[in-house]
Amino acid sequence: MIKKIFSYPIQFVLFVLIQGLVLNNIQLGGTANPYVYILFILWLPIETNKALVMGIAFLLGLSIDVFTDTVGMHASASVFLAFVRPFVLRTLAPRDGYEVNIPPTASGLGWFWFLRYAAIGIFFHHFFLFFVEVFRFSEFFDTMGRILTSTAFSLVLIALAQIFNFNVEEKR
Amino acid sequence: MRNLIAFIRKYSFFFLFLAVEVLAFYLLFSKNHFQRSSFLNSTNEVTGGFYTKYSNFNDYVHLAEVNEALSEENKRLRGRQIQSFERLFGENVYVLDTIFRRKYLYTKAKVVNNSISHQNNHLTLNVGIKNGIERGMGVIGPNGVVGVIKNVSDHYASVVSVLHREAKISVKLKTSQYFGSMQWNGVNYRNTQLIDIPNHVELLKGDTVVTSGYSSIFPEGLSTAVIQSFEVREGENFYDIEMKLLSDFKQLSYVYIVKNNTSTELQELEENREGQND
The missing domain is CATH 2.40.10.340 (Rod shape-determining protein MreC, domain 1)
Known part of the structure; x- marks a missing residue:
């Protein structure tokens, strides 16, 4: 358990660096951007205090913002994700609730559950992020298109990250 | 009063969300102030x-x-060096x-x-x-x-x-000297838009657009983009001009x-x- 708690700060730094240095430079067709760093929020244990998740999300978003010169943009979107996360978790809960100490990952709750959970989370985050970025509704469908392509792109990369993590967890 | 406290308690998570979101947006909108302090941006x-x-x-x-x-x-x-020019008339002295x-x-x-x-x-x-x-x-x-x-x-x-x-650059047409503003519409990174050119100006595809020098930020006459297409929307007095940027921003290194x-x-x-x- 203690090992786990220590591993979170390392994960945090890794996600920020990978997002800031590598993924921010990747675009599909010049419009679709993958934002994988939110996987850190998605992976936090289900029982984590909601307010704590929100604080972590704010710091995580702010760290990403430092790399992109957009102070507050990723922070606000990540906080929004932290806000909807409990509702998403509740909606997707199995009939008799979550077992204690089960992580919200594919290895913990299965691929079908994880992909739905990730897709909904990513969509909420990207929706908020892209609309804060353009800050107007006049080009609604343009923005919507970019949100959907980016969501798909992020989901693929997050699934890949989950596959790698899956193997690591299996070996333990 | 007790009801109010009960209400706030019941929705405490939502109020926390609002508070943090307000903080985030405050940072976002006052970013010039914060960024001038040069701490929360990539110049640190x-x-x-x-x-x-x-x-x-x-x-x-x-x-x-x-x-x-x-x-x-x-x-x-x-x-552009002086050596690559030839003197046209006999005894002119530089x-x-x-x-x-x-x-x-x-x-x-x-x-x-x-x-x-x-x-x-x-x-x-x-x-x-x-x-x-x-x-x-x-x-x-x-x-x-x-x-x-x-x-x-x-x-x-x-x-x-x-x-x-929100970046506007003052530019002009190289041939006719009409000036306008270059502003990007956020769609394609190879293209940009030219606004404020009145519709009586004659345009040609491939016309070069250069900096105007009015803003005193850039020297005059710096080739920046070429006109790719243009149209006048009905009832408008100005052209909608699509330009191709000469520089590929994806390859900029120096x-x-x-x-x-x-x-x-x-x-x-x-x-x-x-x-x-x-």
Whole structure:
């Protein structure tokens, strides 16, 4: 358990660096951007205090913002994700609730559950992020298109990250 | 009162969300203030240092393109040297006197971070206050305007790119001298838009658009884009012009920062004029 708690700060730094240095430079067709760093929020244990998740999300978003010169943009979107996360978790809960100490990952709750959970989370985050970025509704469908392509792109990369993590967890 | 407390307690998570979101938006909207303090942006030493390491690594991969662009630029500059001109009339003498004075000074810089995929794109350069860089200076690349310096720290500077929805650059048509503004609509990073050209001007596809020199940030006559297509929407007095940028922002690696020696003089004069009109 203690090992786990220590591993979170390392994960945090890794996600920020990978997002800031590598993924921010990747675009599909010049419009679709993958934002994988939110996987850190998605992976936090289900029982984590909601307010704590929100604080972590704010710091995580702010760290990403430092790399992109957009102070507050990723922070606000990540906080929004932290806000909807409990509702998403509740909606997707199995009939008799979550077992204690089960992580919200594919290895913990299965691929079908994880992909739905990730897709909904990513969509909420990207929706908020892209609309804060353009800050107007006049080009609604343009923005919507970019949100959907980016969501798909992020989901693929997050699934890949989950596959790698899956193997690591299996070996333990 | 008890009801109120109960209400706040019941929805405490929502109120926390609102509070944090307000903080985030406060940061977002007052970012000029915060960014001037140069702490929460990419000009700070930590991320700037990371970006430099990263771009050092990246440089090897792009050496070929950089060489290409530099030799292209050399070719053009060589063509402008006095040696490449021939005297047309017999006994004209070229006298170097005090008619000329230096108006623009250039500093070279390396792009250590660059983005093209957002609506508001920025670059980070590896020069800062210690290299004499100041807020508001212009940045040009081998093929025209790149942007304007926004924030400066000791060793780094961040640039508002031409690919920023709120960046307006004063430009003119090279042939007819009509001036307008170049502003990006956020769609394609190779294209930009020209606005404020009245519809009676004759345009041609492929017309070159150069900097106007009015803003005193950029020297006059810097080729920046070519006209790709244009139309007049019904009932409008101005063209909608689509231009292709000469520089490929995805490949930028070395840029020049333009310092205008006369800019303070010019600004003072123009401010005085505005004062008198009131």
